Amino acid sequence: MAEQFEPIIIGFTCNWCSYRAADLAGTARVKYPPNIRLIRLMCSGRLDPTFVLKALAEGADAVMITGCHPGECHYIEQNYKTLRRYLLLRRVVAQMGIEPERVKLVWASAAEGVKLAKEIEILVEEIRAMGPLNWPGRMAHAQTAAGAMAGHTNGAGISQPIPEEVRA
């Protein structure tokens, strides 16, 4: 009897496109695995990179960032800023020892419920194959080794208190 790893994925959605795509997937009864939990933002441009780090630090195995297709941003061009941050963020997480594939960017218009569901399915399969991240555990181990660094600003340069679990 084999065991299957069930990852937890946090998804950030744009109020105008991908959140509506998720709504549409629901209305159309498109099925996708229950491993993803979606958070609504007004725009993918609102995505502070620390949100992604926070999700991973809280134990998520992957993060999916979603937004309007290039050229179709509700706020004109903010998804290009998301793209820039995403590319930088992948390098940052890689430097932290996390597989950059755990952070994924998907463009999905309000009409692309099926596409969003498919992308979720693909990411769940990829992360299942990759195995758990267990960043809280890894961080605790690393920090014990390196000495306490509590209160230090985090990777994105924004002062956010490091979560208790990480600090511990």
Added chain:
Amino acid sequence: MSDNHEKERVGVYVCHCGTNISATVNVEDVAVWAREDMSDEGVVVSRDYKFMCSSLGQEMIERDIEEEGLTRVVVAACSPHLHEATFRGACDRAGMNPYLCELVSIREQVSWVHTDKEAATQKAKAVISGGIERVIENEPLDPLFVPIHPDTLVVGGGIAGIQAALEIADSGKKVYLVERDPSIGGHMAQFDKTFPTLDCAACILTPKMVTAGNHPNIELLTWSEVERVEGYVGNFVVTIKKKPRYVDTELCTGCGICWEKCPKKVIDTEYEAGVGYRTAVYTPFAQAVPKYPVIDPETCTFFLNGKCKACQILCPTDAIDFEQKEEFISVQVGNIILATGFDVFDARRIPQYGYGRLANVFTSLEFERMCNAAGPTNGEIVLRDGVTQPKSVGIVHCVGSRDRRYNNYCSVICCMSSLKFAHLVKEHTDAEIYDFYIDMRTAYKDYDEFYLRIMEEGTNFIRGRVAEITDAARNLEEEGKLIIQAEDTLAGRQRRIPVDMVILALALEPRHDANQVAKKFGISCSHSGWFIEKHPKLDPVATMTEGIFIAGAATGPKDIPSSVAQGSAAAARVLSFIGQGEIELEPIRATINAQQCSGCRICNTMCPFNAILFHEDLMVSEINHALCQGCGTCVAACPAGAISGSGFSNEQIMSQIEGMMRLDMPRLVEMVPV
């Protein structure tokens, strides 16, 4: 986690939605879990109910707010896009700030997309847990109210723009109507007849143009373009560039002596679509509104080599002014309607149709001008030689439309205008007509009846896309003709039909500069380049930018009735805003804490709405809440953490993440052996 858990009293309401949710999520179990396991997080009441959005469900929430002293409400039901306003309203009625209510979607994002009841229930708990943590960080917000300036800007003087301007002006409000050509009228002014009634376009359009030109509430700004748009709904400041006419409109009487005497004749590629001529000083057509001509400095002999001045010498009122410079004026308006229309497809892009190479291949616009009684041939349908009447005419549909190489969309009007061409050819000549179509699209009132009429008139219809138009004859019959090669998909064979003249029904395309215009006004274009509606079905003339409306073919291919309807619809939306006097805006806005701002100005460049201004004296940035659209990009960008975003604050999102991650799914589940 926040210390607010002890202070706040949270109510959790889990909806069955009939069986839409309860069939996949164990809602009773979720309600019990919230009451028992989430009490440390501040949950004091938790209930499940068949239809939470019903009046009984809402009253239940209202009663609990009053009797249990709830300070926060979480409703786990459908998407916030459906019922957020409903539950916020219930909270408001019970005296709670509506923004302290959070709607968590467990229908669209859980019960409708998952099948495993246990996993779905677990996920429902996780997202509700996120909602509980988030709502505790919610702050009471008040809607923003912005006064509406009663004047309106209409951009584009085609039929949609004229209609919108007249509707608003007739209600007693002032309109600035900006048109970049010398006259209003748009594409409709170029047409001869209009389908399906065959009214003469000029007969129905020019009275409206004259009314718009003379209307006391309409300030006509032709030969002008919008240069810059600043401000926000209710309070836009628009800079308009008035291009030099080189004619003093105060003195000009429109007598026409200047263009009669102008010795320079050039091909008119705009109004006459390249089949007629105009002079260097000109009005596009006889009924132009306003009646004042413009001088085209690119072709005027005086501008080219400093000689001539015939118009100036002969003008009886001394209205010609070669020294005129472009002028910028600034107007304040509350709302803007964009009715900027369309461009036609460039037929040269399909070389196998031979346009530009084979003389007697005409475009639909050229044909419109040719059969117009006021056009270059006085309404005679003749070949390019200007004298020979065609004995056979081929009409080709979908030139640039419904074609993966050019535009996937249907251009809507071409089937009907092609049928109209078939009728006009029949009316003016004895020619045999061959009409090549892919599908005949004659939806809307009296359109299919028109199709029947044209069939009865004896037009030959061939169903199939034209492969090639060539002058390479294969036999004597084809000699000297244009041969249309097409697959007749009804007969199931290839056909070669020799004709004297071909008319290409061109696709409608977005204006070549639609993207720049959209950017200027802060709205978006679709992938194909048409302006995007706020909602394609339910809000077709509004845009995502408050106070900017769209009408006519700028939003996608449209016939005249639809363009007029949209012009009126946009006017109605504007008038309702003006009538309200002020507008309520969602209070999702970013705010800069001046104490924390380091003046780095990173946020300044992030904002596409120019909502962030920098105080040079204080070295801090500040956000104008009326301009801010609430996207939150600056909040995420601020390296000092000095910007907070109401409705989507860092605290709210961080807490939501914590809440969602509290409930681990069983991470290793036993797989059923295969």
